[in-house]
Amino acid sequence: MRPLGAGDPLRLGPYRLLGVLGEGGMGKVYFGQETQGGTAAVKVLKPELAGNHNLAQRFVREARMAQAVTSAGVAQVLGARTEGGRPWIAIEFLTGPTLEQAVRSFGPLDDPSLRALAASVAATLGEIHAAGLIHRDLKPDNIVLTSEGPRVIDFGIARPEHGLTLTTTGQVPVTPGYGAPEQALGRRVGPAADVFSLGAVLAYAASGQRAFEGGHVAAVQYEVVHGEPQLAGISEELRRLITPCLAKDPAARPAPAELVTAFAPPPHGAERAWTHGSLAEDIKERERSVHELTTVVSGSGGASHSGLSRRRLITALAAGGTLVAGGGGAGAWWLRERAEERELAQARSARRRQRLFAVPPAAETPKARSVTLVEGQPPEPLWELPSALDKAKGDLLPVRDVLVVADPKGGLTAHDVTNGRVRWRTDKAKASSGYVALSDALIAALDSEGGLVTFVAATGEPRWTAPADGRKILAADSTAVYVLTKDGRIRSIARGDAGVLWTTRVKQTDKDTEWWPGAAGRSRLILATKQGYVAALDSASGRQVWDIVGQASADETAISPVITGDVACVNGHTLTARRLSDGKELWAKSPVVDGKTMPAGPPCLHDGTVYATQGPYLTGYDPSSGEERWKAPESYHMYSPVAVQGDGVYAFRSDEDSLSLSAYTHERRRGAWTLPLPDELGPHGLRGDGNRVFVRDITRLIALPAFA
Numbered sequence: 001m002r003p004l005g006a007g008d009p010l011r012l013g014p015y016r017l018l019g020v021l022g023e024g025g026m027g028k029v030y031f032g033q034e035t036q037g038g039t040a041a042v043k044v045l046k047p048e049l050a051g052n053h054n055l056a057q058r059f060v061r062e063a064r065m066a067q068a069v070t071s072a073g074v075a076q077v078l079g080a081r082t083e084g085g086r087p088w089i090a091i092e093f094l095t096g097p098t099l100e101q102a103v104r105s106f107g108p109l110d111d112p113s114l115r116a117l118a119a120s121v122a123a124t125l126g127e128i129h130a131a132g133l134i135h136r137d138l139k140p141d142n143i144v145l146t147s148e149g150p151r152v153i154d155f156g157i158a159r160p161e162h163g164l165t166l167t168t169t170g171q172v173p174v175t176p177g178y179g180a181p182e183q184a185l186g187r188r189v190g191p192a193a194d195v196f197s198l199g200a201v202l203a204y205a206a207s208g209q210r211a212f213e214g215g216h217v218a219a220v221q222y223e224v225v226h227g228e229p230q231l232a233g234i235s236e237e238l239r240r241l242i243t244p245c246l247a248k249d250p251a252a253r254p255a256p257a258e259l260v261t262a263f264a265p266p267p268h269g270a271e272r273a274w275t276h277g278s279l280a281e282d283i284k285e286r287e288r289s290v291h292e293l294t295t296v297v298s299g300s301g302g303a304s305h306s307g308l309s310r311r312r313l314i315t316a317l318a319a320g321g322t323l324v325a326g327g328g329g330a331g332a333w334w335l336r337e338r339a340e341e342r343e344l345a346q347a348r349s350a351r352r353r354q355r356l357f358a359v360p361p362a363a364e365t366p367k368a369r370s371v372t373l374v375e376g377q378p379p380e381p382l383w384e385l386p387s388a389l390d391k392a393k394g395d396l397l398p399v400r401d402v403l404v405v406a407d408p409k410g411g412l413t414a415h416d417v418t419n420g421r422v423r424w425r426t427d428k429a430k431a432s433s434g435y436v437a438l439s440d441a442l443i444a445a446l447d448s449e450g451g452l453v454t455f456v457a458a459t460g461e462p463r464w465t466a467p468a469d470g471r472k473i474l475a476a477d478s479t480a481v482y483v484l485t486k487d488g489r490i491r492s493i494a495r496g497d498a499g500v501l502w503t504t505r506v507k508q509t510d511k512d513t514e515w516w517p518g519a520a521g522r523s524r525l526i527l528a529t530k531q532g533y534v535a536a537l538d539s540a541s542g543r544q545v546w547d548i549v550g551q552a553s554a555d556e557t558a559i560s561p562v563i564t565g566d567v568a569c570v571n572g573h574t575l576t577a578r579r580l581s582d583g584k585e586l587w588a589k590s591p592v593v594d595g596k597t598m599p600a601g602p603p604c605l606h607d608g609t610v611y612a613t614q615g616p617y618l619t620g621y622d623p624s625s626g627e628e629r630w631k632a633p634e635s636y637h638m639y640s641p642v643a644v645q646g647d648g649v650y651a652f653r654s655d656e657d658s659l660s661l662s663a664y665t666h667e668r669r670r671g672a673w674t675l676p677l678p679d680e681l682g683p684h685g686l687r688g689d690g691n692r693v694f695v696r697d698i699t700r701l702i703a704l705p706a707f708a
Contacts, residue, residue, distance in 0.1 A: 001021055012086070037499030037501055040079075040093050070581055073150070074152045076540055077089060103205055117143075121152060126255075126256035136189065137154060138198055195259070196245060211231065290496070360442070370705065372708070378675040379707065401416065402414040403417050409427065411425060417689075426460055428462070438481070438495060444476060451470070452467075470486070479501075481493045506544060532551040532573070548578070557571075567623045569603045601637070635671075637651045643688030661695055662675075672707065691706045
């Protein structure tokens with residue numbers, strides 16, 4: 001990013017412009033920030049081109065095309081002005097390298113990461129096509145790798161499926177080597193053209209080399225139309241998947257949905273490409289830089305800083321040095337001195353805030369050894385804490401090397417997962433208001449006044465705080481913590497600078513509505529009320545995207561949505577899977593026993609399978625198709641949570657006069673053992689992590705080893 005120039009605007013719509021991200025023949029792209037802290041890439045048509053009818057039409061068309069696509073896999077349009085004045089489009093600012101930059105810097109993607117990339121982008125293309133559009137310029141530069149996965153950008157030459165291919169000048173607006181043969185020949189194109197482009201993108205991502213090369217543009221286009229793709233260095237298995245995408249005949253190319261099936265579900269750990277390793281560190285460093293920039297610009301006074309200070313700061317950041325106000329005489333000296341004092345104070349504040357808001361390294365997860373299964377006999381606990389929790393309310397939250405629980409006195413306690421010893425304890429958090437992990441490194445909670453407080457998960461060290469007016473912690477993702485306010489609204493608080501990104505009230509709710517903890521990811525926030533109303537919000541803007549009505553079970557068991565890939569699984573009176581982008585129902589499971597529909601307990605995701613209990617059934621399903629992958633022998637598991645570790649699947653079993661924990665072998669689908677539990681009413685919990693199964697009942701907290 002470079003500083004603003006003399007002719008650059010300082011504000012467009014609600015956005016303060018902080019710097020220039022890039023410039024092309026048609027216009028500039030600025031980095032903008034709203035008063036409340038939200039950031040955007042603001043694309044502006046050059047003033048001298050505003051009178052060109054064809055270019056202005058193309059700019060308007062780009063805004064409309066981008067707004068028509070609501071997929072979680074694309075950069076969302078946050079706002080636009082296409083008539084009068086200076087046309088602009090504000091698009092979600094994505095923090096991360098493009099695929100082109102990532103491959104150039106870190107080399108080709110490994111097979112699991114390549115599969116994750118292919119499945120994600122193919123699903124996004126399917127949603128773009130479902131909106132009646134063709135992207136027409138998919139290439140590595142138009143795919144951004146974020147901490148939440150790949151996102152497709154730039155609808156500059158996107159058209160409806162029935163739209164023409166040629167521009168008004170007769171030129172083919174396609175990137176050589178990535179556009180389909182029919183595009184290179186100037187013919188009408190359909191969705192299959194995007195599939196060809198995806199094949200070329202995947203070939204580059206897998207090998208670091210383009211599938212079609214040539215000494216000049218015409219030579220490259222000739223190879224696209226007549227030559228064979230160069231796929232050297234790509235594994236045989238991936239070649240078999242990529243080659244059909246590059247067929248010369250559009251009818252011979254697979255549909256995006258077929259590619260999602262072929263490449264997905266990705267192997268376990270495929271998402272590590274954007275959460276671990278060098279690429280992930282690059283993404284995190286970019287996130288830190290943006291957070292630092294917006295934090296320093298906003299400072300403690302929000303928008304009170306002047307344009308001069310902002311521009312001086314951007315210039316200093318871009319140049320790597322410190323600039324001062326110019327001029328002559330005593331007045332200029334005084335301005336320089338005051339400016340230097342302000343900049344030193346800002347620098348000190350920035351260093352402090354950077355330390356507070358930077359995410360510390362997550363601890364390693366110490367894995368427990370598996371034990372040999374002795375059928376019918378529960379294993380000896382790794383550790384047990386009698387009466388550790390009493391009647392304290394709160395979830396079990398394993399976070400790498402600690403297990404965070406609600407303390408009986410109302411605060412939080414973190415136990416070492418290896419031996420159960422107290423690692424740290426705090427009374428500065430109100431456990432009954434909920435708590436979540438941030439990047440497996442921090443714990444976020446509310447204090448007694450409703451303020452947001454955070455602690456280092458491994459040590460309990462206090463970090464940043466924020467006024468939230470909060471009543472309950474609902475969810476968190478890589479960008480924000482989502483809080484239910486005291487007046488019943490949903491509020492997004494930025495993890496980078498503690499600023500409020502947005503606050504909204506969900507329809508069909510008021511200040512007294514009670515909410516269950518929700519789930520956030522892939523640009524969606526899924527929340528449910530205790531009355532069974534489920535709402536999906538755009539996590540960038542707070543805009544409500546879709547909803548489900550009447551999802552509560554008869555006795556209002558907890559609705560605990562989970563997100564996997566492009567699917568949201570929601571329990572309640574039934575277990576349903578919804579497409580994340582628009583809420584379309586993909587499948588629903590509603591078993592009937594004795595004439596009654598069996599409600600579903602909280603779903604559990606493990607290795608690409610979603611597990612849930614429904615009355616006598618404990619079943620694992622494919623999240624996308626609903627295909628049954630695993631099923632336990634019938635027993636009564638009404639509303640029980642589920643844990644999966646090693647070869648075991650665990651759930652609470654309730655008979656007429658007893659309560660127990662049941663373990664089943666995953667491989668053989670049969671009962672392994674049963675552990676009796678006290679029958680007294682009170683909080684119960686079940687979670688699995690690190691090859692351990694954590695169990696909570698009314699009298700104790702237990703850690704059990706998993707069996708192989």
